[in-house]
Amino acid sequence: xxxxxxxxSNKVTEKGKYVELRCDPISGHTALYWYRQSxxxxxxxxxxxxxxxAADDSGLPNDRFFAVRPEGSVSTLKIQRxxxxxxxxYLCASSLMGQNNEQFFGPGTRLTxx
Amino acid sequence: xxxxEQSPQSLIILxxxxxxxxxxxxxxxxxxxxxxxxxxxxxxxxxxIMTFSENTKSNGRYTATLDADxxxxxxxxxxxxxxxxxxxxxxxSAASGTYKYIFGTGTRLKVLx
Numbered sequence: 001x002x003x004x005x006x007x008x009s010n011k012v013t014e015k016g017k018y019v020e021l022r023c024d025p026i027s028g029h030t031a032l033y034w035y036r037q038s039x040x041x042x043x044x045x046x047x048x049x050x051x052x053x054a055a056d057d058s059g060l061p062n063d064r065f066f067a068v069r070p071e072g073s074v075s076t077l078k079i080q081r082x083x084x085x086x087x088x089x090y091l092c093a094s095s096l097m098g099q100n101n102e103q104f105f106g107p108g109t110r111l112t113x114x
Numbered sequence: 115x116x117x118x119e120q121s122p123q124s125l126i127i128l129x130x131x132x133x134x135x136x137x138x139x140x141x142x143x144x145x146x147x148x149x150x151x152x153x154x155x156x157x158x159x160x161x162x163i164m165t166f167s168e169n170t171k172s173n174g175r176y177t178a179t180l181d182a183d184x185x186x187x188x189x190x191x192x193x194x195x196x197x198x199x200x201x202x203x204x205x206x207s208a209a210s211g212t213y214k215y216i217f218g219t220g221t222r223l224k225v226l227x
Binding site: 004031033035040041042043044045048055056091093095102103104105106107108110 | 156219
């Protein structure tokens with residue numbers, strides 16, 4: 001596609017439920033990133049994929065968060081046993097491999113945990 | 115600790131006026147600095163990127179400056195338009211891992227008619 005797409009655009013769930021957030025990167029971009037952005041704050045790094053593998057998952061807050069990218073394209077961020085504090089905008093970005101390549105961001109998924 | 119701080123937190127100006135946003139960082143070793151524009155409810159969009167050796171970079175009405183010695187950057191917006199209303203985020207990459215963007219908290223700009 002022309003840009004990074006994310007689905008759903010909004011997700012409302014109840015505390016304790018499981019959610020999946022999807023990211024479709026720009027075609028040909030082998031690097032993919034997940035960020036979390038709380039209201040009034042800048043995005044915070046969660047995880048970085050090179051191809052199918054997670055090259056850096058140091059930003060994942062705890063073991064309730066997990067992300068996959070099985071075929072090196074689409075990625076899914078999975079959150080188990082959601083908590084109210086998980087409510088945020090989840091942003092996905094993709095880039096070409098290599099140093100200093102620009103990350104292109106998707107529109108985000110707004111997650112609200114009631 | 116690698117940090118990026120921005121000021122002011124928010125700004126209101128009249129259409130047609132100029133404004134300057136500030137960014138201070140403590141990221142080391144420094145690789146590059148970007149300014150992004152983020153419309154409400156949307157993902158950030160890149161405006162400029164500067165490396166250590168660059169002092170100024172322009173993109174239309176947007177001009178970014180970088181002083182790597184004092185670790186400061188500014189984004190100057192000329193002849194503001196209503197569509198400039200957005201959050202402007204300063205993003206720094208460290209040479210030890212340029213993929214890991216370090217974001218500032220942003221400056222929320224509102225341009226009034």
